[in-house]
Amino acid sequence: MELTNWAGNVRFRASRIANPATVDDVREILTGPGGVRALGSGHSFSLIADTDATLVSTAGLVSEPRVDPDARTVTIGAGVRYGDLARALEAQGWALSNLASLPHISVGGAIATGTHGSGDGVGTLSSAVAAIELVTATGDVLTLRRGDAAFDGAVVSLGALGIVTAVTLDIEPSFEVRQRLYERLPLETALAHFDALMGAAYSVSLFLRWTDPDVVDQVWTKSRGEDAPAIPGDPAPATESLHMLAGVSPEACTPQLGVPGRWLDRLPHFRLSHTPSSGAELQSEHLVPRRHAVAAIRAIRELADDIAPLIQVTEIRSMRADSLWLSPAYETDAVGLHFTWLPDQPAVEAVVAKIEAALAPFAVRSHWGKLSAMTAAARAAVWPRLADFAALSRELDPEGRLRNPYLGFLDEL
Incomplete structure (x- = not known):
């Protein structure tokens, strides 16, 4: 049986699939011959996990917390x-x-x-x-x-x-969280008050479908307090549960309408008990420093005619800076511009390349597990510790057994 990722756009070439359940099982695999790559839940859209040698599923590496x-x-x-x-x-x-x-x-x-x-x-x-x-x-x-x-x-x-x-x-x-949704916020209002908007709740997501490129179709807020957040522009609160995709039932989404509930039932967009979609999609995500977010979104708006025929939805989210070398938020607060595409990979890859070119002046970092055309030089320019990471990988894997073509850029550093 052919093994694919969740979306089906990656067909793994592995000659062997290993399913370890213990650390000793993993050690036995790694003391054997040949190349090895790890596979998690298969939700990456890139070739990051692919190999023609041994693919190690980590699904069995579970334990009681x-x-x-x-x-x-x-x-x-x-x-x-x-x-x-x-x-x-x-x-x-x-x-x-x-x-x-x-x-x-x-x-x-x-x-x-x-x-x-x-x-x-x-x-x-x-x-x-x-x-x-x-x-x-x-x-x-x-x-x-x-x-x-x-x-x-x-x-x-x-x-x-x-x-x-x-x-x-x-x-x-x-802790408890209340999830509230708002509809049809003018994009210019969102950009004029971007910091206030993204800071209006514990977590805020902006969804754009690009049918009207000058409107944020939905604003999703997740609050730890009882009060409804103050949303700039005062968009209309949703009066019924919504899915971020037009015409799709919200059954798979977590509870909305301000009803309080457990953190695990509100922080994700989707319920664990439901598959959010059939996997018939592709994804890319492009993250920029917070200071460049408004300019970056304006640059994306200029590509609306290219994006609209292929997009299902775009989500804009924010995150705090950290010190992890290859994190999208390494040493900067960051904003992610996430795209869920129709499953037309050649056409999507062409638009993704345009997006990355448009965002290059804003120090864009594209998600490691999603579609991207970034070169080794482009990655090294925005992840200043990438060469140090390449050196660490050579130290821990001197024979390059954990490398694959996706990681070939490390050999250029």
Whole structure:
């Protein structure tokens, strides 16, 4: 049976699929011959996990969460899905500060690709990592903790340093969230008051469908307080539950209309119990420093005629700066411009190249797990520690067994 990613646009070429359940299983794989790549939940749209050798599924690397209440951390296997972890934490009165829109993704895979949620005061998912355990290409088990010399380089790892087997994350006491939606905010109003808009709630997402390129179709807010956020321009509050895609049932979406509920049932856009779509889509995401966000969005607006025929929806989200070398928010507050495309890869790739060219003056960093045309030189220009990461990968994987064509840019540094 052919193995594909979730979207079906990547057909893995692996000659062998391994399904380890323990650290010793992973060590046995890595002490054997040949190339190796790790696969999380398969939600990446790029060729980051592809290999013609051994593909290691981390889905079996799960464990019961071990909560340390004094340190406010939880340790779990890298294959655990965020939604499953969230349920286990809530049962003990704990929470994560942030979740991505999909709770279906694995912890290890999300961290390795720099995936994020949203919120001016909230870091990426990777920024919550307090410690990471991985098996290197030589079969050695390495544990790195926040503050260790190589830690900031090893969290967003692209799978180039080893197979991550366990992760320790920061936690906090459980909390409630209210999710409210607003419709049809003029784009110029949003840009004129961008900081106030993105800071109006704990988490804010702007959705544009580009049928009218001068309108933000929906504003999604997630608040930890009772009061409704003050949205610049006073757009109309939604009076019924909505999906961000036109004409799609909101059944798969988390509860809205300001009804309070548990953090795990509001921070993601989608319910764990529902598949949000059939996978018939492609995605790209392009992240810029917060200081360039308004200019970058204006540049995207100029490409509306190219984007509109291929787009399902664009989402704009924000995140706090961190110190992780390959994070999209490395040393800068960042804004992500996320595109969910129709599944026409040649046409989408052509538009993505135009988007990245338009955003190049704004120090754009494209998501590691999504479609991108960025060259090694372009990546090195915006991730100043990329050469240091390449050196770390050579130190931990001197024979390049964890490399694949996607990571070829590391050989140019």
